[in-house]
Amino acid sequence: MSAILFFFMLQSDLGATTYDKYCAQCHGEQGDGQGIATEFVMPRPRNFTTGVFKFRSTQSGQLPLESDLEKVVREGIRGTSMPSFAQLGESEIKAVVAHIQGYYQAVIDRDKEEGFYPPKVAEMGNPPKVTDALITHGREVYLQSGCGDCHGYEGRADGPSSLTLKDDYDESILPANLNRGWEFRAGHELTDIFRAFTTGLSGTPMASFADAIPADDRWALASYVQSLSVGEEPTASAQVSASIVDQLPESMDDPLWDSAPEAYFPLTGQMMWAPVNHQPGVRSVTVKALHDQSSVALLVSWDDPSFSVAGAEAPGGADEEDDWGFETEEEDDFGDFFDEEPAAQVDADQFAIQFPSGFPAPNERPYIVMGDGSNPVNLWRWVQDGSLASQQAPAEAQSGHANLWTEYKGNVSLSSELAKGRNQISALSDGTPLKGSVHYLNGRYHLMVTRTLLTDSEDEVQLEVGKFLPILFWAWDGHRNEKEAMGNLSAWFFLRLEQPVDRSVYVKTAGAAFLTAILLLWAIRAARDSSRQEPSEVVESAT
């Protein structure tokens, strides 16, 4: 008896100590989501005392199972600050979940009284076989059910109402970007996606569709959503390789671009200098490059749910009567993308490509945040100035959503800047040979930049063919008031301009082969000589 009691005490003690060591910094010592790190994580940590949990296997409105919570502790939540604590071991995980349940004991008691406790597992059924027809059907369900109103026409969280969404705390929340399956909080498996439609994500605008959409359609929808992306984030490329073309493409629609390999680079919020960006708005870029030995063209693409021109009124933010706290909080469906407080006014979207200035050596890289006094960088920067012409969206989009999606397209001007640190940026003289064009559609930016390989200014980067040129990417989402050093950046990678194989390579190759042949002939001759001189000692004399 006493042994059981002791074990029980040990258990609860284990839960408390584990919680204090690993959980309290974010979720608060009282389980209220108010820890010392609360402001710095994305999204805001769960407040356990409300008993509202997003990721459940239970029916809408009910509490999660213990196994649901254990799964989150064990595996973490993808795309958020919640890491996997698998290394804690099963007994600790069970103990800490028991401890956490203590924080919403009141909710458990209430549900018990109302007869909702223990919670009931939501009906799932069996997943169907995914076929193209099912996916096509899912696409229809997607548009007909209004998913695109929030998640966007192509699923990039750019739907017309996405910026006005609020969570239970009446704070702004963005829908998931369905093109980034690795950030689906509850997982990218077909059943994970289906479960999210079925149970809903409590506390967010993502409601349960268990009643509104029949199960078969939900499976179709799930297969469509799953088909939009992969479940694991692509590995960062090591370099952008630019192959040689006779003539650089005039525009980003040129079919020449199709043959260029695409490089993927993750971005993070700038965390090295204050003010830091804890809630990164742009999380990756893809890059292609081509060159014709005198100029280089780069085609960069990144997701941004909002087209932001500086000074524009922020949707959903302007007519708020209450004064918002300085911290943001929002949760959302299985992929709440960012924590964002729409300010009254937005800043401009921006993009920049950073190189070491001058002739870069592959083994010398300036400090990644815009270099420093002794190692400056050259920035090629585009700032959204509202000059892009808006156009009709593609025909398909017009069916039923005629005025919801707009396309922006046009030539833009870029500036070349010399930076000696984040706050020492000076524009380089005019006449820069940078040319650019931008295309924005369905939550995705495409930026094409061309420049001559060499310029007259020694502060600008000089691109040499065949060299590994350090390159780094910056992106700013104006809607999230990202500007100056508070942006998103990649690590240093390489840009490599393919080099035509020159004649000396063939000369060296032929030379080596020829010398080897001579050596072999000499060996044959030497063997013959020695056998002639001392036929009996053919073998011995070699030593």
Added chain:
Amino acid sequence: MNKINWRRFWVVLGLLLVAGWSMADGVGDIPPYRQFGGMSSRNIVWIVAQVKLMFAAFILGVPMFAILIEYIGMLTKDEKFDKLAKEFIKLSLIAFSATATLGAILLFLLITLYPSFWNYMSGVFAPTMWIYPVLFFAESFTLYLYWYGWDWLSGNKKKWHLMLGILLNVFGTALVVLTNAWATFMMTPNGIDMDTGSVISVWEAINNATWQPLNIHRLIANAVFGGAIAGAYAGFRFLTAETDEQRAYYDWMGYIGNFVAVSVFLVLPFAGYWLGKEIYDHNQQMGITLMGGFLSWLWIIQAIMIGILFLSANFYLWVGMERIEGAERYKKYIKYLLIVLLVCVLVWATPHSLVASLEEARKMGGTHHPLLGVLGVMSAKNTAVNLMILTTFLSFMLYRRGNKEATVPWRVKGMTAQWFVLGLAATFVIYLGVKGYFVDAATRIGYAPKQVLAVLLAIVVFTSMDIALFKNAKIVGRIRWGTIPARAQYALFLLAITFCWLMGLMGYARSALRQHWHVYGVMRDTSPDAFLPTLGQASFKISASVIIFLLMTSFVMWLGSLGSKKADGPKGRGWKGLLVFSKVTVFGLAVIFGFVIFANRIPQVEHRPPMELSADQDVFSMDKAEVVALGEQVFYGKGTCALCHGIGEAGPRAPDLKPVGKLASQHKPDLTTSQYIIESMVDPGAYIVEGYGNIMPAVNRPPISLSAQELFVVAAYLESLSGDITITKDDVPAQAESAAADAGPALTFGDPAKGREIFFGKGICFTCHMVGGEGSPAGIGPELTEIARINTADYIKESILEPTKVVVAGYQPIMPPTLGDSLTAREFNDLMAFMMSLNGEVSQ
């Protein structure tokens, strides 16, 4: 090669002349460095010192075992041993004058090219530098006496001859020990005032932290080196020998050389560990440079070379078994020994962090391989080297019993016991090696000596039992001296070349440890050569030293053989000698080429001295980017400028300095930008930006005391913020250079503790000011926590007595000017003492 030698000859001749001039000059300023033509002083000294060191190692190492062999000869009455000892001494005799000449060249090079350094070293070690020539003199004469007295002191006078030999070794060892003191002092200086460099105790300077470890390390290494070179000499004579008798003799001599080299070599790694440990214990910075930092890749080359040494030594023994009748019984063990050696060499040469492209690194999950990364740490390395030692020992033991059969009645039990001892030692070594992964670092370090002890103990026990076992053993076959295959001789060459190169490599490592210091932490190398070259570049210099040494050695040996030709045998072997020599040369060059290739394939890092200002650095002609970087350092560091100023934003008390380079024309049109900036620093009151108080101290005076060089770099940094750098040396006023020196003493005669009471009491200062978080938080008056760091006593005094004269921007001129009247003189001094103690570090 000849060409280079000639060039070197002219260089040396020229240097001697220069040396003569500089002595004739007598008084006058001695420059810290001289260059010779377009050549790098460092490279000349490097190569000459390395070649000299190799010669010295040879002439000190050879007599060590010559005397041993002579003693064995005396005991066994075997003429062969006496002849061998004599031949060894002949070798060292002919190398002796080359060593002395090289020593003189090195000395002159140091005096002429590094005068300040040499001046300092001779100042510290003056007494020992008198002892050195005396010892050298004594050694030379003992050597002559030993050599020429060989026949005279024979027979029953042999013991006197042996005494002479011992004396020779005593003198030789004393010489090494003495010069080691100079070399180790440069690494781990001792017995001096670390700030001024002045001598406190010469004995302490000699007895520095790494002196004894290096003495031991070098004595052992010299013996190995002597053995290896003698072995290679024998190998060459074997290949060119005309008669069977000669072949038999030189075969045997090569065997003895190899035996000496390898058996002494077995303990060398332990001496190396001791030296490394002393270095790490003495200075973490050096330790990290050596093991984890700049030099970490060097150990991979070293590992490959040590692998070659072990493999070729074993190979020589195995091939040698071909000439022992009866040894074929043991040939079947070779493959097992080789497998152990292979595994050990692979482990030994596995780097901890691997050279991998980004894709490769991703595939293995980082720069450390999950499996092989484990082999990169000390536990694995120690285990591998101990097992290699045991294996090599075993090879030798098998060789030794090749033609013998034990006759003692307990032979089966005895041999079983021997195997048991060996197996036990190996198991223990592996056990500790594995256990090393599961304990903390301090315990792990303690395992290394235990492993060594186990191995040494096993060797001693095994050998003692072996001696007893094979007493009166039955000889089952004879040793056919002279029938060893030629390829075994190449193993001897490989051993000698690898050892030479390894010695050069370790010389580089030991010198590179000092980084940009002549005397570590005391005397900085400010010459253009202060950087450390990459391993690839170093490999060329090491190779040059090795090639020069081997060619010179071949030459003196050829000279030596001229005299003995007639006695040795018929003439007419010139062509054969030349043929063998060219074959061996091609082989040697190929080996060295291989080392160079390998050294150039691993990551190349050049160690540049840190960008710091030192008193004798010529910042005025330095690269602009470096000047700016230095200026930035001073701005945020010693200059404490950022306490008041901001860059790109207004500071707490003073203007934004980002546009300062453009403001000169607005503020002071008659000054250039650089003149304006310098004036603002040395005479801050000359122009006050509107809205700010005249509170800035002259930064070339205490407490900040920037030197002229520091003023220069800060000004250059400020200019670089908004435009081009235009400042030149002339813009820095001459008086700025001396201003730092005429610093008045800070007020110290008051009692800061009492002053604190006045601050928080009678003086009521705390009602407006804050100090270290105490006082008025309302911000009525400026925060004073760091006032002594950013301003002078005069300024503080003035601010107390005439508070409205200078008012910090953003504050009201409301401080009452009555303190001077209300406080007594003593109280005022106490308050001042308290203010001067406020340097940002609040005392409770």
Added chain:
Amino acid sequence: MIRNPLFQAFLLMVGAYIFYTYGIAVLSKPIPSSLVTQYMGITLGVVFLYMASSNDVWSEFKRPIYETLLGLTPTHRTVRLVALIAIPLFVGYRTYMGVKPSTQAPPPFRTVHPANPESISFNGKTISMITQANPLRADAAQYESHVAVGKRVYYQHCFYCHGDTWAGDGHFARGFVPKPAKFTGDETLAILTESYVFWRIAKGGPGLPREATPWNSAMPAWEGRLSEDEIWSVIMYLYDAIGKEPRSQSSVGEGH
């Protein structure tokens, strides 16, 4: 043919190559080509030594080569002809691969632990890297409160890169090359003195010595953003959290 040492050596080398490239990959993870080359070099040397260690094996080893060179039989002559063509072609191919413009990014090399300077200037105050111990450890009674301060600093400024469990895997770590430092294990904190850690935190990537380039480190210099006490506190917290002791200063400072 199986008994011939030359053939056996060839088989051994092929086996070794398969083991180094595929075998180790199966057992664990693949090893980089630089290491395969090194291992193959060592193995080649050892196999060669084995073949040369006995007179009989050595002559058997060389015999086929000699016979081929001399062209004793028609078969030998054919082999010789093939070798005469194939070997130069192979050498040419290797040369071509070696000298043609490289398409693979150079390996990111970094010095694991760059040597620290003698002393650093922290906000104008000189801190010796050789003698300076963590001043906050002097008062053992305050240990818990310093660790608590350190924990706050860590979770406000460090954990988003260095991770909740100190393993260098915070939620921003995905964007960095190289990855943020991992504090657990035996390779970082456990073998460093606290003054070394202080230096790395205070001066960050920009303060690395020049031989450490290209470090690529995104680590900021915290000198301007954290106070001296905050840095010492976070160091105390880290050692407390990972359960390791810092390398001691006592043995380091001798003689200076």
